Every structure is written in C-alpha cells, then in structure tokens.
Amino acid sequence: MASLIPKFKKSGELLNHILDLAELPAIIQSLDASILTKLIRHVGLEDSAQIISVATAEQLKGVLDQDLWHSESPGQDEIFDAERFSQWLEIMMENGPPFVIRKLIEMDENLVTLGLCRLVLVVGINDPGPQLGKVLDSSLNQEFGNYVTAVQNT
Numbered sequence: 745m746a747s748l749i750p751k752f753k754k755s756g757e758l759l760n761h762i763l764d765l766a767e768l769p770a771i772i773q774s775l776d777a778s779i780l781t782k783l784i785r786h787v788g789l790e791d792s793a794q795i796i797s798v799a800t801a802e803q804l805k806g807v808l809d810q811d812l813w814h815s816e817s818p819g820q821d822e823i824f825d826a827e828r829f830s831q832w833l834e835i836m837m838e839n840g841p842p843f844v845i846r847k848l849i850e851m852d853e854n855l856v857t858l859g860l861c862r863l864v865l866v867v868g869i870n871d872p873g874p875q876l877g878k879v880l881d882s883s884l885n886q887e888f889g890n891y892v893t894a895v896q897n898t
Contacts, residue, residue, distance in 0.1 A: 769798040777806025789831055793838035801850035826862035865894045
C-alpha cells in the first residue's frame with residue numbers, strides 16, 4: 745500500500761502533485777467552506793491561486809467570511825482585515841483580471857464595497873484640502889474626469 749503513495753523529497757512537491765490532479769476541481773468544489781478555509785490556511789494564501797480558481801462563489805463567500813473577520817480577543821467584536829482582503833485580490837489576480845472581475849461580481853456586494861472602500865480613495869479634483877496633495881504624492885492614482893482614485897496603503 746505504501747508503495748502506491750509517491751515519495752516527495754521537497755515539501756512543495758506534494759502540493760504540486762495535488763495541484764496537477766485532474767480531479768482537483770471536483771475535489772475542491774466538494775469541500776465545505778470551513779474545510780476549504782483550513783486547506784488554504786495550511787497551504788498558505790500565497791500558494792492557493794489554483795485552488796481558489798476552482799472554488800465556487802458560495803465556497804469563496806464562506807471562506808472570506810471566516811478569513812477576513814477577526815477579533816482581538818474572545819468576546820470582542822470582529823473587525824474587517826482590509827490588508828488580508830488586499831492579499832486575496834492579489835492572489836486572485838494570478839488567475840487574470842477576468843477571473844477577479846467575475847468573482848467580485850459573484851461576491852456579496854457589501855463585502856466588496858467594504859473591502860474596496862478601505863483600499864481605494866476617491867476624491868474630487870476640485871476638493872480643497874491639505875491631505876489631497878499628500879495622498880496623491882504617496883499613492884498610485886488615476887484621474888477619471890473630475891475625480892481621482894488613489895490606492896491606499898494598508
């Protein structure tokens with residue numbers, strides 16, 4: 745029996761073997777969101793792009809609910825982790841912009857709004873204020889008509 749299980753010399757070889765399985769989409773899509781969350785945490789979000797690419801919208805909703813909200817200690821209110829949301833977007837981008845757009849559309853509108861409003865600042869070009877110059881000088885930004893969007897550092 746043990747001879748049927750391939751031996752791997754490096755820790756990443758097992759993950760690569762799993763990711764190469766033709767059955768991966770069906771296996772991933774059969775998992776409960778809590779199990780998928782544990783798998784992604786075990787593998788590491790940075791190495792989970794292929795796993796995320798085959799997860800269903802319902803699974804991702806459950807995973808994000810578990811992964812993006814944390815409390816400082818038991819009994820305290822959970823707070824949203826905007827930096828982790830940003831990491832999720834970066835990992836999802838490994839599957840290409842069309843994938844990210846499709847998944848953002850499928851996600852809960854309130855979650856996407858919360859995540860993006862913590863990451864992107866939109867200001868009117870004619871809005872006065874000393875902070876505007878600082879924000880524009882220290883961030884990636886783009887002008888759209890009478891507005892400027894700036895990606896905030898998390």
